[in-house]
Amino acid sequence: METSNSHLVGVAIPTLRQLRAAILVSANSTDAVEALRASGYAGGDSIYSAFEHWLREAGESGDADAGALPLSEFGSKASTFFRDAGWGDVRFSHDDDEDVAIIDIVDCWEGSHGESQDDPGCQLTTGMLAAFFGKIAGYPVAVLETECCHGDSSRCRFLMGNSEVMSYKWQELQQAT
Numbered sequence: 693m694e695t696s697n698s699h700l701v702g703v704a705i706p707t708l709r710q711l712r713a714a715i716l717v718s719a720n721s722t723d724a725v726e727a728l729r730a731s732g733y734a735g736g737d738s739i740y741s742a743f744e745h746w747l748r749e750a751g752e753s754g755d756a757d758a759g760a761l762p763l764s765e766f767g768s769k770a771s772t773f774f775r776d777a778g779w780g781d782v783r784f785s786h787d788d789d790e791d792v793a794i795i796d797i798v799d800c801w802e803g804s805h806g807e808s809q810d811d812p813g814c815q816l817t818t819g820m821l822a823a824f825f826g827k828i829a830g831y832p833v834a835v836l837e838t839e840c841c842h843g844d845s846s847r848c849r850f851l852m853g854n855s856e857v858m859s860y861k862w863q864e865l866q867q868a869t
């Protein structure tokens with residue numbers, strides 16, 4: 693299998709949104725969510741490669757090892773990369789008490805912004821983030837979208853941690869609703 697950066701293609705957001713909507717109407721919601729998340733996950737490695745390539749092009753990282761960047765520097769670089777690639781305005785922070793990473797995306801490309809009542813949230817993005825950050829962490833990470841297009845700023849919030857922590861967060865969330 694080829695492993696170059698040619699694995700990225702500039703598909704227009706309306707095309708992706710329409711594909712996503714088609715999947716949502718053609719399968720039951722559990723299967724559709726699973727399919728979207730798996731599709732996002734499938735692309736995570738390629739996006740990670742593109743990120744390393746981008747770091748190298750920018751001359752920011754000699755060995756282009758994204759995992760070796762200091763955390764604050766990694767956050768600002770990754771924000772710029774994701775924003776320029778059209779994902780939205782991405783911010784990283786960390787909840788020290790809960791030991792989870794927080795990823796906020798303002799104007800996430802995938803958010804429904806209230807267009808659809810039963811939209812399952814940003815599942816492609818959730819899958820992609822899990823693969824991308826799993827690659828950096830070197831172990832499987834779980835990602836959970838806890839707020840979708842929330843508030844005036846239309847922010848989506850994703851929590852990320854190891855699967856144990858995240859399944860606990862998920863249960864907490866289920867109990868709250």
Ligand SMILES: [Zn+2]
Nearest residue numbers: 803814840848
């Ligand atoms: Zn969302």
